[in-house]
Amino acid sequence: MLNNIAAAIASAASPMTLLLLIVGTGAGILIGAMPGLSVNMGIALLYPLTFAFDGVQGIIMLLGVYCGAIYGGSISAILLNTPGTPASAATTLDGYPMANKMGQPGRALGLSTMGSMFGGVFSAICLMIFAPQLAKVALTFSKAEYFALALFGISIITSVSSGSVLKGLMGGALGLFIGTIGIDAMTGKMRFTFDSTYLIGGISFIPVLIGVFAFSQVLSSVESCYDEKYEKKDVKIDRVFPPFSDLKRVMVTLFRSSLIGTFIGCIPGTGGDISSFICYDQAKKWSKYKENFGNGEPEGIVAPESGNNAVSGGAMIPMLTLGIPGDGATAILLGALMVQGIAPGPLLFTNQPMQVYTIFLGLLLANIVMGCFGFSLIRVFSRVVNVPKEILIPVIFMMTFVGTYSYNHSMTDVYVMVFFGILGYFMNKTQFSMSAIILGIILGGTAEQNFSGALMMSKGSFSIFFTRPICLIFLLISVLSLMSPLYGQTVKKIWKNRKENRKG
Amino acid sequence: MVNMKKCNYVISAVAAVLGVAIWALSAGLGIGFKEEGGISAGTWPAITGGIMVGAALILLVMTLVNRKKYEEMEVVLGLPANRRVYLVMGIMVVYCLLLNVLGLYISGLILIPALMWVLGERNKKKTAIVTVVALAAIYVIFSLILGTKLPEPFFM
Amino acid sequence: MCKKITAVLLSIVLGAALLTGCGAKGAYPSDDIEVIVPKGAGGGTDTSTRGLLTYMEKNFEGAKFNVTNNPDGGGITGMVQTAEADPDGYVLGAVTVELDMFCFQGKTELTYESFDAIAMPIGAPAALIVQADAPYNSIDEFVAYCQENPGAVQVGNSGAGAIWDIATYLVEQEYGITVSHIPYPNGTADIAAAITGGHIDATLADPSSFMTQIEAGTLKCLGVMSEDRMTLLPEVPTFKEEGHDLVVRAWAALVAPKGLDEESLTALRNAAKAAMESEECKEYFLSQGIEPLDYIGDDAYQVMADDYEMYKKVFETIEFAE
Known part of the structure; x- marks a missing residue:
């Protein structure tokens, strides 16, 4: 076994591999930072390059793209309030206020980079140690559990609605409805398509995301920069790595979010977007600084970022141990491995241990390289806040159009983006939460399909939801989470009284 | 109000x-x-x-x-700042239509200077440089490197 | 002076943009060719199309293919996009067997007649896959079990009304059994997870997502709905052999919008032929768990036409659950 590890280290740490890794991670970060370019697109783009390299080297480059892209989304999320990938939508909630209102873009970027790197490394280590066990857990998830998990995700709407909870619910319902447009895969029927070919495909998610976050945000900037004198903000950053005080504050959140992210990653079909919101919500619930969330709370940045990068290691678990890809990116990785003669599945660990160790090391290195990239570029990226608005705003507008069009080459997507952008502008003014809408769109389909499917499997009996332990647990957590605004105040009062009684 | x-x-x-x-x-x-x-x-x-x-x-x-x-609770909708936003919204809608007819680059040549002018930029040289650099960057990244298709003028 | 420089720069950019737009068209292909794949990245259609294109590039001077994925609506939007594109040879697409089905389900007016076929690299048959420790070891034993337990056996598919669901209905009709249809809209990977985890009993689907489990011995394949036995699963009998003529394959074909000129079409077909006959291409396909086919041009078109007729009959005779 030691031979294998030694050989793996030699292969993973060879100069060629490291070079490929740097190229891949760099490309990944850039692709992630640009709204409209997705992780899957980046991996699919660089995939043909892997044919030129033997063995696992090309795969490691793709791993770099994978990790880099998930991290890259946070850069535009923090600096421009525009998630570069759906997985960074939650990072805008506290990342942008810290960069903008508090004027600390460097600190925000530093926290996000550290969170991403920690989450990625944590999940890579979990992959190495617990892969077979976690794979077994992944297999126990059936439709009832997926429904309960999706319901839990939807219940987070009440938590991310920084404005009015009621309007958050309305926005969430709107998102859920948008998710139903198109062909219902469970019955084969067409819903709300009004004979339009575009609508049969459903309203694409990315244009709505870009519209609701980027476009509406830049419209708000047009308003806020009226009569604003150009002030060059002092963004001198003495240290890119977060200070010890910050580290202490977020330590628990780091571990919790990485754990949640790894777990969610290893469940096939769930990804960084769900994970980041759940981690944000949990961080908020357990934090001492609840009220600060939404105003630039460090925990609010670290939680979603470590949560979404931890998914990378988790998603590799079912892919490697069972040969079952969890999402589009891992599906391409699976194909890339098979081309090189590496056969993921139950026999992988016994037949090809050296390749497995190399992949593990590759993932670990990918996250470390990503962290290094991130920290070294923080100084450069923070300068973006000093770009005069007259230049920045038109450029971002162009970016939204180009990004939306390059997603599916559809002009209708662009119209959808503009529509939701304008709608989002007015909704933001009236205290709606854009994250609620996005959560609805992401999770609506999963919730409905698994609810319906679970009932199909149980022949219409609801007991399926209450007799399966994991499902029951998630259902209870969802209900508690949905109701939290109602009893949140009472619980706080009880705690306060207890504290005072103890003091007295 | x-x-x-x-x-x-x-x-x-x-x-x-x-x-x-x-x-x-x-x-x-x-x-x-x-x-x-x-x-x-x-x-x-x-x-x-x-x-x-x-x-x-x-x-x-x-x-x-x-x-x-x-x-x-006031909802700010009528200030001059907002009127500028509505103007920009109008420009955007027009741009969408232009995209179909004139393609991305030509429409961009119109859009970016228009936006910058609305935002208060009057320096023609700066406007020109930003437009050229932005469009060139889009060309390099999206057309050359990524090879994605961008909207083209109807007469092409 | 600065003004002049800016003017020059502007005209260079404008000129370059116009030129790329016009695509100074010389010999075909003189520009990148866009290929629209109506399925998500990483699936069978996407993998086989990209694979074919990679090997076609090697056999076709100057060709560069750019693949975009448009999986919305089960692939309708992507296929419609291809059909509506200019038949100038710079937009191609992949179409899948669903093309022959959607027109009967009221989802679109589009049929295979809107396309000129180039090649068909993949035609994955429906394979009956069950857990390794299941009490049945052949198609007939499975059918017998279903007859004793009507409606109890849970068979996974990739969506109500989609191809694997139809394969299940065909089996029910042919053998006179009833099973429970459980849709997994996110694809065969989810079905693989569900069967391996023991949540459903069987599936009739493309075997490529299950190969790793079959080889590891956790799942077994009882039969395939193809013309001949698969190279990937040589011990598995076809339904035809067992006396029931059921051939259901999820094919994907590389096509061009109808009206492409003879010369370009022939050039593409030749490149595809050379690609599919090359050993490297076949090896690549096998490594991905895909059985390589070699239907070119008119052969591919014939398959599309045959399946169109078959599904026409299917949708007229089979009653789908409301």
């Missing part, structure tokens, strides 16, 4: 209408549970419609009860 109270009324009305419309359309798809398990196609949309109607009603009630509080 627009205050939150008026906005809430409008929002409640729109949400309620939308919710009811969704109900009506979902009814055509069938609401309820199927015999051998599973739900009909219209059930889940009907639930979302229901949430919307419910939230709209609660919002209406809350706004009525807390009239004073909401009246005091």
Whole structure:
């Protein structure tokens, strides 16, 4: 076994591999930072390059793209309030206020980079140690559990609605409805398509995301920069790595979010977007600084970022141990491995241990390289806040159009983006939460399909939801989470009284 | 002067209408549970419609009860700053239409200077440089490196 | 002076943009060719199309293919996009077997007649896959079990009304059994997870997502709905052999919008032929768990036409659950 590890280290740490890794991670970060370019697109783009390299080297480059892209989304999320990938939508909630209102873009970027790197490394280590066990857990998830998990995700709407909870619910319902447009895969029927070919495909998610976050945000900037004198903000950053005080504050959140992210990653079909919101919500619930969330709370940045990068290691678990890809990116990785003669599945660990160790090391290195990239570029990226608005705003507008069009080459997507952008502008003014809408769109389909499917499997009996332990647990957590605004105040009062009684 | 109270009324009305419309359309798809398990196609949309109607009603009630509080919250919609936003929105819609006809680069040549002018930039040289650099960057990244197709003029 | 420089720069950019737009068209292909794949990245259609294109590039001077994925609506939007594109040879697409089905389900007016076929690299048959420790070891034993337990056996598919669901209905009709249809809209990977985890009993689907489990011995394949036995699963009998003529394959074909000129079409077909006959291409396909086919041009078109007729009959005779 030691031979294998030694050989793996030699292969993973060879100069060629490291070079490929740097190229891949760099490309990944850039692709992630640009709204409209997705992780899957980046991996699919660089995939043909892997044919030129033997063995696992090309795969490691793709791993770099994978990790880099998930991290890259946070850069535009923090600096421009525009998630570069759906997985960074939650990072805008506290990342942008810290960069903008508090004027600390460097600190925000530093926290996000550290969170991403920690989450990625944590999940890579979990992959190495617990892969077979976690794979077994992944297999126990059936439709009832997926429904309960999706319901839990939807219940987070009440938590991310920084404005009015009621309007958050309305926005969430709107998102859920948008998710139903198109062909219902469970019955084969067409819903709300009004004979339009575009609508049969459903309203694409990315244009709505870009519209609701980027476009509406830049419209708000047009308003806020009226009569604003150009002030060059002092963004001198003495240290890119977060200070010890910050580290202490977020330590628990780091571990919790990485754990949640790894777990969610290893469940096939769930990804960084769900994970980041759940981690944000949990961080908020357990934090001492609840009220600060939404105003630039460090925990609010670290939680979603470590949560979404931890998914990378988790998603590799079912892919490697069972040969079952969890999402589009891992599906391409699976194909890339098979081309090189590496056969993921139950026999992988016994037949090809050296390749497995190399992949593990590759993932670990990918996250470390990503962290290094991130920290070294923080100084450069923070300068973006000093770009005069007259230049920045038109450029971002162009970016939204180009990004939306390059997603599916559809002009209708662009119209959808503009529509939701304008709608989002007015909704933001009236205290709606854009994250609620996005959560609805992401999770609506999963919730409905698994609810319906679970009932199909149980022949219409609801007991399926209450007799399966994991499902029951998630259902209870969802209900508690949905109701939290109602009893949140009472619980706080009880705690306060207890504290005072103890003091007295 | 627009205050939150008026906005809430409008929002409640729109949400309620939308919710009811969704109900009506979902009814055509069938609401309820199927015999051998599973739900009909219209059930889940009907639930979302229901949430919307419910939230709209609660919002209406809350706004009525807390009239004073909401009246005091101002929603800024009429300042010159906002008018500039509406102008930009108009430009964007026009740009969408132009994209189809003139393609990305030519429309961009019109859009970027137009936006910069609206935002107060009067330095022609700066405008020109930003336009050229932005379009060149888009060309390099999207056309050359990524090879994605961008909207083309109808006469090409 | 600066003004002049800016003017020059502007005209260079404008000129370059116009030129790329016009695509100074010389010999075909003189520009990148866009290929629209109506399925998500990483699936069978996407993998086989990209694979074919990679090997076609090697056999076709100057060709560069750019693949975009448009999986919305089960692939309708992507296929419609291809059909509506200019038949100038710079937009191609992949179409899948669903093309022959959607027109009967009221989802679109589009049929295979809107396309000129180039090649068909993949035609994955429906394979009956069950857990390794299941009490049945052949198609007939499975059918017998289903007859004793009507409606109890849960068979996974990739969506109500989609191809694997139809394969299940065909089996029910042919053998006179009833099973429970459980849709997994996110694809065969989810079905693989569900069977391996023991949540459903069987599936009739493309075997490529299950190969790793079959080889590891956790799942077994009882039969395939193809013309001949698969190279990947040589011990598995076809339904035809067992006396029931059921051939259901999820094919994907590389096509061009109808009206492409003879010369370019022939050039593409030749490149595809050379690609599919090369050993490297076949090896690549096998490594991905895909059985390589070699239908070119008119052969591919014939398959599309045959399946169109078959599904026409299917949708007229089979009653789908409402």
